[in-house]
Amino acid sequence: MFIPSSKRLFQEKRKTPGLVFLLALLMSSAICHAQQVNLQEILQEGTQNYPFLKSKQAEVRGAEMRIKSVKTDYLPTFVVQDQYTFSTNNSVAGSFWGNEGSVISPSGGIRPENIYTGTFGSFTSALVDWRVFNFGKVKANVKTAKAELSRSQADYENEIFQHQVRIVDAYLVLLINQKLVEAQRQNLERALVFKQVTDAAVGSGMRPGVDSSLASAEFAKAQLLLLESQRSKKAQALRLAELTGQLRDSIQVDSMAFYSQLPAANSETDFLKNPALRFSQSQIDASLARSNAVRKSFLPSISILGSGWARGSGVSNKDDSFKTDFGSGVNYQVYNYLFGVSTRWNLTNILRVRNDYKNEQFQVERFKELYQTQKLQLDRQSRDAEMQFQLALDQARLTPVQLNAAQGAFNQAQARYESGLTDLFTLAQSVNALNRAEVDKFVTNGNAWRALLMQAAAAGDLSIFLNQIAQ
Numbered sequence: 001m002f003i004p005s006s007k008r009l010f011q012e013k014r015k016t017p018g019l020v021f022l023l024a025l026l027m028s029s030a031i032c033h034a035q036q037v038n039l040q041e042i043l044q045e046g047t048q049n050y051p052f053l054k055s056k057q058a059e060v061r062g063a064e065m066r067i068k069s070v071k072t073d074y075l076p077t078f079v080v081q082d083q084y085t086f087s088t089n090n091s092v093a094g095s096f097w098g099n100e101g102s103v104i105s106p107s108g109g110i111r112p113e114n115i116y117t118g119t120f121g122s123f124t125s126a127l128v129d130w131r132v133f134n135f136g137k138v139k140a141n142v143k144t145a146k147a148e149l150s151r152s153q154a155d156y157e158n159e160i161f162q163h164q165v166r167i168v169d170a171y172l173v174l175l176i177n178q179k180l181v182e183a184q185r186q187n188l189e190r191a192l193v194f195k196q197v198t199d200a201a202v203g204s205g206m207r208p209g210v211d212s213s214l215a216s217a218e219f220a221k222a223q224l225l226l227l228e229s230q231r232s233k234k235a236q237a238l239r240l241a242e243l244t245g246q247l248r249d250s251i252q253v254d255s256m257a258f259y260s261q262l263p264a265a266n267s268e269t270d271f272l273k274n275p276a277l278r279f280s281q282s283q284i285d286a287s288l289a290r291s292n293a294v295r296k297s298f299l300p301s302i303s304i305l306g307s308g309w310a311r312g313s314g315v316s317n318k319d320d321s322f323k324t325d326f327g328s329g330v331n332y333q334v335y336n337y338l339f340g341v342s343t344r345w346n347l348t349n350i351l352r353v354r355n356d357y358k359n360e361q362f363q364v365e366r367f368k369e370l371y372q373t374q375k376l377q378l379d380r381q382s383r384d385a386e387m388q389f390q391l392a393l394d395q396a397r398l399t400p401v402q403l404n405a406a407q408g409a410f411n412q413a414q415a416r417y418e419s420g421l422t423d424l425f426t427l428a429q430s431v432n433a434l435n436r437a438e439v440d441k442f443v444t445n446g447n448a449w450r451a452l453l454m455q456a457a458a459a460g461d462l463s464i465f466l467n468q469i470a471q
Contacts, residue, residue: 038254039171039469042244046167047160049245056156063149070145073138076130076304084330085121089315089322090114109320119314119322120329126308129342133302140293147282147289154282158275163243165457168465170240172450175253177233179442184226187435191215191222194431198424211424218428225435257469259445262396263452265389266464271378274460280371287367291360298353300345307338378458385454392444392451399441406430406437 047053091108131138198215201207234250241248271277314329315322323329413430416422449465456464 036252036254038256039168039466042171042240042253043164043167045246046163046244050163050243051245053156053159053163056152056159060149060152060156063145063152067142067145067149070138070141073131073141076128078126078128080124080126082124083122085123086118086329087121088114088116088118089313090116109315109322111320115322117322117324119324120326121314122312122330122332124310124332128306129303130305131301131303135296135299135301137293137296137299137301140289140296144286144289144293147286151279151282151286154275154279158279161275161460161462164462165453167240167243168453168462169450170236170243171253172258172446172453174233174236174240174251175255175258176442176446177229177236178253178255179259179446180229180439181226181233183435183438183442184222184229186438187431188219188222188226190431190434191219194424194427195219197418206420207424214424214428218431258449259442262393262445262448263389263468265393266452266455269382269455269459269461269464271382271458271460272375274378274458276374276460277371277378280367280374283367284364284371287360287364291357291364294353294356294360298350300343303342303344305338305340305342308336310335381454382458385451385458389448389451389455392448395444396448399437399444403434403437403441406434410434 089108091106091110093110096103096106195212195215195218198207198211202209202212237251238247240253241251310332311334312330312332313322314324317333410430410433413422413427417424417427452468453465456462
């Protein structure tokens, strides 16, 4: 009894439909290798181009401008105005309430009868109001603006770190899926060869017909596994491309050192340096600064005043006669100046300030509790990452043993099947075991690096991860 070898039969069956399908899958996979990038390139691209990070950067710049804006409160107020009017000039002696500036000035000539003929008038003024003493109100506002800038910067740095962690994780997942495509492609090649060997043996009457059906089923299963692995790979490639800020149809990542070595155990890390905690602390500081600014807003202000003005009118200041031409109204008749010191203190404002201050104090308490929550979560994440890392390393060290055993079992089953000493079902089991061992090797190796990434994420220091692949 002679059974053709798998290599010889593979060469003889180049034009079979199964081989055509396999070649089509291989060609489609080769087309997807359009662009290969390494982790450093992906990190740089994602940090520079991701839109959400750009929005955080714009927030930081806005906070910087806010500081400059608040500092202008140190400068004096300087207001100039010039007006030309046409109005009547009837008035009576007495006082009036300005109603917060919404009432027109009633000044004018006092006569026994009203004259409704209008005259032109002019008024030009300049006012300087310098609040030289404000009892720390402006300083408190500047500190608040600086605290908001620190908060925005901490938020930006935390978002950069978290985004980089997401990029590295997506990179590793895509790399695992690339390796799984390779494993399923090898599995499909084995399934095709076995199908061809079995079909030949069945056709010559050396094997029962059921073997051909089983071989076809295993070949179809291998095709499905390859297609599924390619689907997962494309989905992960899109996820990684999204994190770079620019979607691409295909992206291929470099294996670098991830499958040539396992990560080394990391020394104990301090999660208190995590950017997320720094951001939480900056929120507390900003809220404290706001509460202090609110408290000081009740205090009075002492201003140095200076003003000068000139006025023209169609009504003469000598004999109360009036003229209706424009020139008589715009020429100045009188000039005045004023210097003084003013104190302003809104005493009833204390009620609003007290409530606003209490509100900010509750916000401080809220951010303190959020800080403790974040600290608790990072502590748990750090311990969980350590446990996951040790477990992943143990699994990654065991998978080569599993793969060697599965490869040996497959070789023996193949030889026994070709010699007619075992059935196809036993051979199919060995093929599945070998495929599972190959998949496990890639997955566990990648998971070991992902567990190291978890440790770096908990510690808030990505160099824990990057330094090992740079060696």
